[in-house]
Amino acid sequence: MNKVIKKMKEHVSVREFETTPLSSEEKQALLEASQSGSSSNFVQAFSIIEITDSRQREALANITNSAEYVKNTGTFYMFVADLYRQAKILETYQQPLDAIKNMESLLVAVVDTTIAAEDMTVAAESMDLGICYIGGLRNDIKQVANLLDLPPFTVPLFGLSVGIPKTKNQVKPRLPIENQMSENTYDREKLTDLTDYEDITRQYYGSRTSNAQETSWSFKNAEFFGEVRRKEVAIFLKEQGFTLE
Ligand SMILES: Cc1cc2nc3c(=O)[nH]c(=O)nc-3n(C[C@H](O)[C@H](O)[C@H](O)COP(=O)(O)O)c2cc1C
Structure with a gap:
């Protein structure tokens, strides 16, 4: 396994940072990395x-x-899915x-923006910095848009806290590859047989050093998707000019 993959496999979200600000060189490196990803038809439809x-x-x-790791971190970026630039071009x-x-x-x-954020993440972790995505901003997407003075055809997707990790959690065990990889067609049985993962995650949640819980991944998913969340996001998207059709 090469160094890049090894580092990627060590990924954990960091939720306690040193407050040391990132240097301008570090920030420049992160931003350039985030711009380097593929982009559908090269539309580069994101802003940071x-x-x-x-x-x-x-x-x-x-x-x-x-809140704690939004306020106390090296820096904080908002990732905005952005077709306003294209709107201006079309007007011209x-x-x-x-x-x-x-x-x-x-x-x-949305895909372009996510690729940019993950490229920044991989770059940050290669520099021994930590990150945490903050989708919690969509708790009030409209207010975020107002705070950032966002124009039409933009969506504040998530934030990214980046900084020097103060503490780090254990790496979370991912789904077994067999549950996420199929050949030629979608293998319904293999991709949804969570028997092994149920045991793995029960063990993980029960024995982790912070916030140990008697639960499993499937239970957490049933709980999470037991409620329809953030219905107002669709209303906001329409207000921003998207037809959702
Ligand atoms: C788009 C996105 C939004 C997220 N939003 C939050 C958030 O608001 N707060 C938080 O603590 N973690 C957030 N996370 C982090 C996830 O909880 C985390 O990635 C997941 O539990 C897996 O843990 P790991 O990153 O440590 O492997 C978010 C992750 C993603 C990809």
Whole structure:
């Protein structure tokens, strides 16, 4: 196994950071890495907003359930799925905006943004920094958009805390490869037979050093998807100009 893969397999979300700010060289390296990924049709449909203002950071932190590690970290980036640039181009070329409004274009922007964030993550971890994605900002997506003064055709997808880890959790055991890899067609039985993973995760949750629990991955999923969450996200997307069709 090469060094990059070894490092990737050591990934854990960090939820306690040193408050040491990242240097401008470190930030430049992270941003350049995040720009290096593939992009559907090279539309580069994302923007990154660094939150440097402490009141702005506090306001964003209050929306999440992860306030401590939004406020106290090396830096905090917001990842925004962004087709506003394309809207401006279309206006300049006096073309209708229909093609950026549909679900396919929204998916393209969401995928581009996620690739950029994960490239930043891999770069950060290669520099022995830690990260935590903060999707908790979608607890109030509208307020986040207002705080960031976002234009139409943009979506604040998640934040990324990046900094020097103060503490680190254990690596969480992933699904067995057999549960996520099939050949030629979708093997319904193999991909959903969670017998082994049930044991693995019971053991993991029961014995982990912090927040040990008697539970399993499938139980957690049943619990999580037992409730329809964040219905207002679809309303927000429509307000931003997307048709969802
Ligand atoms: C898009 C996204 C949003 C997330 N949002 C949060 C969050 O708001 N707060 C948090 O503590 N962790 C958040 N996480 C981290 C996940 O909980 C974490 O990745 C998962 O439990 C697996 O743990 P690991 O990253 O340590 O392997 C998020 C992860 C992703 C990919």
